[in-house]
Amino acid sequence: MLKSVNCGELDEGHIATQPTLAGWVARRRDHGGIIFLDLRDRSGVVQVVFNPEQSPEAYRVAEQARSEWVLQVAGTVSRRPAGSENPAMPTGNVEVMASTARVLNSALTPPFYIADDVEVDESLRLRYRYLDLRRPVMQRNLILRHRVVKFIRDFLDARDFLEVETPILIKSTPEGARDFLVPSRMQKGSFYALPQSPQQLKQLLMVAGVERYFQIARCFRDEDLRADRQPEFTQLDLEMSFVDQEDILALTEALYTQMVETVTPEKQIIKPFPRLTYDEAMTRFGSDKPDLRFGMEMTDVTDLAKETQFRVFQTTIEKGGIIKGFVVPGQAGYTTQQVRDLEQAARDAGAAGLSHLRLRGTGPLGGLKDEDVVISAGLRMPLEWTRRLAERMGARRGDMVLLMAGPPKQCNQWLSTLRHQLGQKLGLADPNLLALAFVTDFPLFDWNEESKRWDSAHHPFTAPAEGEEALLDQFKPGDDMSRLRSRAYDLVCNGSELASGSIRIHRPELQEKVFTILGYTKEQVKAQFGHLLEAFEYGAPPHGGIAPGIDRLVTILTGASSIRDVIAFPKTQSGADLLFGAPSAVDAHQLRELGIRLVE
């Protein structure tokens, strides 16, 4: 080794030792007669002192050295002179008096500072990702990610799970996200697909008798990107035989609880995890992934709204829409401008508008007078109505009430967006609290208006809720399948979906029934899913699983603002790798070998 100790590990215990260090020059402070270099490696930074009277050769190296040069330094650790300690540095009580120094490599002036407190354009960071990753905060993200994955492996290994690798080149299926395709050279005109997840493979492993499977699996989906979505991402893929939903949820809860307590003990979690049904989550929070760190639960007031003369409410209700809203506690003092900003935020979220009430003063609602009520134009109603509304929504004097009108699905979505924004803005969302919770009883099917047919809400292998299989048997085209529940569940945290899973169908005749409802012909089922259905004929055990997203989890644990900050080499929103320049054109002969011709 070119070094005997790591920079960031030096402390008083090393005083008078003579270590050899190696690392990058983080800072250089040249006082003319004495030079301080902050030397950085993965472990941290330590100050090295170069004194020309003590070691002129080392001093000459320090004179030459610049930011990001790679140095090897030998010297003596000593306590810093009284008064010159730096409490901001973990190694700030000591320093290394250099006796020899060697330049291992020089460096160009980097395009941006290698430091945490510097905001740099993200495309520049991505183009020089190897420099960006030198920043301590990025190193911490990589290290935390490693610890998370390490914890998962140890945890599952201790519980008899087998890590099994599955192929990256598989068969394209029409269900779900758009596939990334890989052309076959040996069978021109045919394509592999990259797996959206190892879903069918892990079910086949259950038929194979593996019983407990997991994999840290790379998944690929050719869909548009977001702050929390990359075209390739990592899941803990997990499947168990001979289990019911409760077994999977209990395992997941134990895994996350122990992981957080081990890896990020400074984070608080709610024990046991709250559980909401999908319907409950939608009713109370307008979202299937609610942020449970704060209240502001929603109330449907369509019936009360009907009593008003407000045109927007009336026409919305006539068209089957709802009027729903929530209380912002203690914010009756919002100014007209702040309310206008909220209205704009609502419109940005897609809503047509936003109504509000501000209930001024204190004391019981009974004491409310007309002059205490500041209300949106068009909503002015007798005090008695205002009191009933406030009571229903749980508003007190001093609070602000926000109301929206719209079709149920959209209205919920807009309200949920607004609720999250306010939760952040008002500081109600504690960054150290991980409000992990299960959402259960998802619908089995969603109506797809575009293709005029039923889609799987989760995926087509999801088992219907207990007791609802009979409804499937009676299915006729045209039936409303939207009330059918499934044995699908999500793990959510602070407003994002962290994991998704279900108990699977293991009987071929039920599986075929679901495919029929999804609109597949017998031939299509055979062509697309025949391998799975055939396997199920050979004694498929009851099974189920879950697939937690690793990237999103680490994003939340690190407090990163984007999934890209916890992936070593992520892609931009247009799917580009700015470091490699991918995707890129390929040689004509490569295309010819694959039997591919480009169209203009």
Added chain:
RNA sequence: GGCCCGGUGGUGUAGCGGCUAACAUACGGCCCUGUCAAGGCUGAGAUCGUGGGUUCGAAUCCCAUCCGGGUCGCCA
């Protein structure tokens, strides 16, 4: 595909119809033995993403386009 935000020395920003395009920092040189975002002096460095247009005159206004970010659609 829609909507929103951004693109000005290496970096981060200011400038929003008339400037020699400003500031900070990084970078080069000189001075400086206890700093830690060291300090002082000094120097070099941008035709303002790209292409059109309007105008006597465009970083600034208009159109198109590219790139980055957020979001809706999409993501079983």
